[in-house]
Amino acid sequence: xxxxxxxxxxxxxxxxxxxxxxxxxxxxxxxxxxxxxxxxxxxxxxxxxxxxxxxxxxxxxxxxxxxxxxxxxxxxxxxxxxxxxxxxxxxxxxxxxxxxxxxxxxxxxxxxxxxxxxxxxxxxxxxxxxxxxxxxxxxxxxxxxxxxxxxxxxxxxxxxxxxxxxxxxxxxxxxxxxxxxxxxxxxxxxxxxxxxxxxxxxxxxxxxxxxxxxxxxxxxxxxxxxxxxxxxxxxxxxxxxxxxxxxxxxxxxxxxxxxxxxxxxxxxxxxxxxxxxxxxxxxxxxxxxxxxxxxxxxxxxxxxxxxxxxxxxxxxxxxxxxxxxxxxxxxxxxxxxxxxxxxxxxxxxxxxxxxxxxxxxxxxxxxxxxxxxxxxxxxxxxxxxxxxxxxxxxxxxxxxxxxxxxxxxxxxxxxxxxxxxxxxxxxxxxxxxxx
Amino acid sequence: xxxxxxxxxxxxxxxxxxxxxxxxxxxxxxxxxxxxxxxxxxxxxxxxxxxxxxxxxxxxxxxxxxxxxxxxxxxxxxxxxxxxxxxxxxxxxxxxxxxxxxxxxxxxxxxxxxxxxxxxxxxxxxxxxxxxxxxxxxxxxxxxxxxxxxxxxxxxxxxxxxxxxxxxxxxxxxxxxxxxxxxxxxxxxxxxxxxxxxxxxxxxxxxxxxxxxxxxxxxxxxxxxxxxxxxxxxxxxxxxxxxxxxxxxxxxxxxxxxxxxxxxxxxxxxxxxxxxxxxxxxxxxxxxxxxxxxxxxxxxxxxxxxxxxxxx
Numbered sequence: 001x002x003x004x005x006x007x008x009x010x011x012x013x014x015x016x017x018x019x020x021x022x023x024x025x026x027x028x029x030x031x032x033x034x035x036x037x038x039x040x041x042x043x044x045x046x047x048x049x050x051x052x053x054x055x056x057x058x059x060x061x062x063x064x065x066x067x068x069x070x071x072x073x074x075x076x077x078x079x080x081x082x083x084x085x086x087x088x089x090x091x092x093x094x095x096x097x098x099x100x101x102x103x104x105x106x107x108x109x110x111x112x113x114x115x116x117x118x119x120x121x122x123x124x125x126x127x128x129x130x131x132x133x134x135x136x137x138x139x140x141x142x143x144x145x146x147x148x149x150x151x152x153x154x155x156x157x158x159x160x161x162x163x164x165x166x167x168x169x170x171x172x173x174x175x176x177x178x179x180x181x182x183x184x185x186x187x188x189x190x191x192x193x194x195x196x197x198x199x200x201x202x203x204x205x206x207x208x209x210x211x212x213x214x215x216x217x218x219x220x221x222x223x224x225x226x227x228x229x230x231x232x233x234x235x236x237x238x239x240x241x242x243x244x245x246x247x248x249x250x251x252x253x254x255x256x257x258x259x260x261x262x263x264x265x266x267x268x269x270x271x272x273x274x275x276x277x278x279x280x281x282x283x284x285x286x287x288x289x290x291x292x293x294x295x296x297x298x299x300x301x302x303x304x305x306x307x308x309x310x311x312x313x314x315x316x317x318x319x320x321x322x323x324x325x326x327x328x329x330x331x332x333x334x335x336x337x338x339x340x341x342x343x344x345x346x347x348x349x350x351x352x353x354x355x356x357x358x359x360x361x362x363x364x365x366x367x368x369x370x371x372x373x374x375x376x377x378x379x380x381x382x383x384x385x386x387x388x389x390x391x392x393x394x395x396x397x398x399x400x401x402x403x404x405x406x407x408x409x410x411x412x413x414x415x416x417x418x419x420x421x422x423x424x425x426x427x428x429x430x431x432x433x434x435x
Numbered sequence: 436x437x438x439x440x441x442x443x444x445x446x447x448x449x450x451x452x453x454x455x456x457x458x459x460x461x462x463x464x465x466x467x468x469x470x471x472x473x474x475x476x477x478x479x480x481x482x483x484x485x486x487x488x489x490x491x492x493x494x495x496x497x498x499x500x501x502x503x504x505x506x507x508x509x510x511x512x513x514x515x516x517x518x519x520x521x522x523x524x525x526x527x528x529x530x531x532x533x534x535x536x537x538x539x540x541x542x543x544x545x546x547x548x549x550x551x552x553x554x555x556x557x558x559x560x561x562x563x564x565x566x567x568x569x570x571x572x573x574x575x576x577x578x579x580x581x582x583x584x585x586x587x588x589x590x591x592x593x594x595x596x597x598x599x600x601x602x603x604x605x606x607x608x609x610x611x612x613x614x615x616x617x618x619x620x621x622x623x624x625x626x627x628x629x630x631x632x633x634x635x636x637x638x639x640x641x642x643x644x645x646x647x648x649x650x651x652x653x654x655x656x657x658x659x660x661x662x663x664x665x666x667x668x669x670x671x672x673x674x675x676x677x678x679x680x681x682x683x684x685x686x687x688x689x690x691x692x693x694x695x696x697x698x699x700x701x702x703x704x705x706x707x708x709x710x711x712x713x714x715x716x717x718x719x720x721x722x723x724x725x726x727x728x729x730x731x732x733x734x735x736x737x738x739x740x741x742x743x744x745x746x747x
Contacts, residue, residue: 083713086501108716112502202608202696259587259605261697262613267588276588295589401500402715418610418698434516 037070038339043088043095045078054359062346069339082401089114089333096340100149100331102141103393104400109331110148116332118147121341132350136391137365140327149329150344151365153356154391156325156381157209160286163304165194165278173306177320179217179246179313186255189278198277199256200268201416204408205396209281210250211411211424212324212395213310214243220317221390227432228399235429239317244414244421246313251415261416266293273299281310283326284363284381307377309384323388326397329365399432406431488729494722501718513723522699523724526707529614530682533621533703537678541622542629542671549633550659563634567627574624578691581620582607585692607693610700617692617701624688625681629674636670637663669747676739683732704728 042059046052052073059071074095076084081099088094089109100106109115122130122138130138130147137151161173169192171185189196200206215224219239227235257263257271272280273294280286291299312320330344346352353364358372363382370382385391396404410427413419419427495513497505517523552563569577584591587605596603606616640663648662664671686705689695695702695710702710704724712721 079714086716090502105716108500108502114502202694204696258603259608261610262587262605262608262693271588402717405710405715413698416698 037068038337040069040071040097040337040340040343041074041095042071043074043076043081043098045076045081045099047075047077050359051361054356054361058347058352058355059343062343066339066342069343071343085109094333094335096336097150097330097332097344100141100329101394101397102149102327102329103397104404105397106141106148106329106331107143108400110143110146114334115148116334116336116341118150118332118341119145122147129345132367133348133365134367136388137327137329140391140393141329149331150348151327151329152348153328153362154325154365154385155284155327155363156323156385156388156391157213157281157283158307158309158381158384160272160280160282160290160377161306161308162272162275162278162300163306165189165275166306168192169194169278173308176308176311178311179214182311183249183253186250186253186279190253190255195257195271195277196253196255196279197257198268198271198280199260199415200263200265201256201261201412202264202267204405204412205394206265206268206281207415208396208408208411209324209394211243211247211407211414212392213281214246214313215240215395216322216324216390216392217310217313217318217320218243218246218316220319221322221392223317224392230432234432235425241421241425243313244424247411247414248417248421251417256415261412269293270295275300284378285360287375287377288360302375302377305377307380319389321384321387322390322392323385324392324394325385327365327391327393400435403428403431403435491722491725491729494718495720495726497719499718500716505719509719513720514727516720517723517727520711522695522702522711523704523707525699526702526704529701529703530685532614533618533682533685534679536618536622537625537682538675541626542674542678544622545626545629545674546633546664546667546671548626549630549637550663552630553634553637563631566630569624570627570631572624574687575691577620577624578688581616582692585616608697610698613693613697613701617689620688620692621685625678629678632670632674632677633667636667640666669744672743672747676736676744679735679739680732683728683735704731 044055046055055073059073063069063071082105085098089112094114100109106115133151134154137154138147141147141149141151159176166173166185166189169185169189171188176182176185186196219227219237219242223237223239226232227237227240257277260268263271268280269282269286269290270293271277272282272286273290274296280290282289287302287305290305291297293299309320310324312318330347332341332344348366350364350366350369353362353366353369354372356362357364357369357378358374360373360375360378363373363378363385364370370379370386373379373382392398394404395407398404399407406428410419410424414421414424494505496508496510498507498509498512499505548566552559552566572580583589585605585607587593587596587603587608592606593603604612606612644662644666645658648658653661682703684705685703686709689701689703689706690709693701695706699707705728708721708724708728712718712724
């Protein structure tokens with residue numbers, strides 16, 4: 001799931017942006033290339049014009065330093081990207097590198113031999129390249145001791161809230177330390193006539209964060225990893241079922257906006273940005289996302305948004321400092337040119353990442369680049385990430401496409417009361433056994 | 436035997452026709468034409484129709500994520516998983532529902548409008564165009580438009596509900612209502628196409644029959660029931676055929692509307708194939724859906740033609 005990519009403005013505008021970026025990508029392709037140039041094909045799913053502009057600037061800067069290299073940005077729409085990639089990677093039209101969410105999908109791709117093993121390059125010169133990234137970032141993109149993608153960005157999912165609405169309901173965010181506190185806050189908001197949470201049940205994955213975090217808090221790292229590796233009771237572990245029950249408790253309070261089961265992610269951000277719901281569980285860049293998707297394209301003022309980490313679960317084995325979030329990298333294909341690898345090193349260098357962080361685009365994967373994060377909420381997310389005791393990739397990415405989508409389905413079904421916690425756990429276990 | 440020869444004997448013309456048809460491609464110099472013109476079509480047909488079908492049937496017996504070549508043979512497991520899957524049952528039921536609604540609502544509506552619009556009245560062309568317009572629209576665009584119409588926050592439904600001061604229904608987010616919302620869009624989108632078929636059918640009717648009925652004193656309903664409708668029979672059968680095939684192929688209208696949700700309540704066979712086969716990278720399972728869909732389509736297409744369209 002391209003979480004941060006699903007954040008472009010309302011559908012209409014989004015389509016236009018899409019058309020515009022496609023055209024832009026087109027322009028890049030007919031960019032006159034002089035003879036003896038190495039063409040580097042860069043496949044991405046980004047739709048936000050601001051991000052693309054920055055990338056193009058980076059590419060131009062690199063081209064200026066390396067006149068023999070021609071970097072071409074190629075765009076594919078998110079779902080199309082995922083559907084087309086298996087075929088594309090096995091064809092001659094494979095790009096030099098492409099966007100990756102890590103996890104089970106990247107593992108699958110690495111196992112097919114379609115990707116370049118970057119270990120040697122990373123470890124060369126005493127591991128100079130490898131050491132320029134946060135260790136957790138490199139580790140997350142490593143399978144069986146081999147590095148299969150260049151780390152680019154990291155992220156954390158946490159709660160964002162509307163300060164004015166919290167005040168109106170007399171709820172204090174600082175006091176939300178446990179899941180029960182959180183449920184109490186939801187009740188207080190409801191009692192004050194405020195919709196507590198904006199939820200995107202139409203696309204499902206925005207709600208799977210709740211189940212994921214509850215599993216992490218209730219069961220902890222050991223339980224989840226055992227389940228993922230099909231050890232012990234797997235997803236039928238009592239702690240996993242307990243997590244589902246906590247989720248069902250939330251669902252019973254009917255905390256979401258009307259029609260949340262049909263809402264996609266941009267609409268959900270809009271609901272929060274319009275002040276029609278008090279809380280949203282979102283990415284580190286929720287502040288700018290809600291602004292882009294609000295009805296007035298202004299959204300909530302920066303000082304009206306607060307942030308708190310997902311609370312602990314009493315008696316749970318997980319720590320409140322464990323984090324769930326993304327880890328994105330650039331996977332390099334087998335036949336990529338050396339220039340492509342060199343450019344990636346440039347793109348993810350501390351200097352470039354500092355520039356991207358200063359623009360509020362990413363929490364960098366490059367070591368030390370987060371100093372330049374100016375946005376206070378992004379900064380908080382980055383700090384939480386830096387202090388993370390266990391950083392877990394999004395469940396639907398980590399578990400691979402087939403099990404991951406079942407997790408998404410189950411999360412929505414449990415929340416909306418269509419499935420019990422036990423049935424949900426069973427469905428996921430069935431899916432993993434079918435893998 | 437005697438009967439057959441007698442029939443054959445009685446129809447020398449047809450017999451002669453058959454003889455020429457089977458005997459003489461070479462004699463008439465058709466062989467060179469055959470050799471020149473058949474291979475390209477045959478090649479394309481094999482390459483883009485027969486081969487993919489065969490491949491789908493082959494993949495459906497494997498567990499495969501689309502990388503490399505399928506190696507893990509699982510026999511009929513994909514089909515077992517499929518038929519035990521609640522979402523697939525829903526998809527089958529929905530496909531059936533679409534066909535039933537098409538036959539019970541859409542086609543009668545189309546006939547009614549066609550009968551009215553086949554008369555020579557002022558402005559009839561404008562009406563025909565208006566009714567045909569939804570069909571011209573791309574399916575995805577129509578889906579997006581209706582998503583806005585149904586939107587409970589900013590959409591037309593929200594505005595109407597607001598006008599009457601009632602709570603806004605979020606139809607696309609409601610498990611029980613979503614499929615009906617989708618059905619409404621399907622009827623809106625395709626009735627114009629069926630209407631055009633009927634208008635064409637009506638124009639081909641012999642006017643004198645109608646006049647005769649009128650002279651005999653038949654009422655408007657009687658003329659429709661006993662003259663127009665029976666004469667339109669072949670068009671109705673064709674229209675039903677298109678409705679069935681259209682239902683089985685329905686995909687691009689649903690994706691922007693609901694994507695098959697909520698809780699798979701608006702899944703059709705093809706959206707199911709996409710959701711479970713393509714996006715989950717279970718090419719084996721997806722191919723199994725394809726095979727089932729193919730069998731259903733072929734059975735219906737040939738069965739229907741044999742039974743209902745034999746004389747058309």
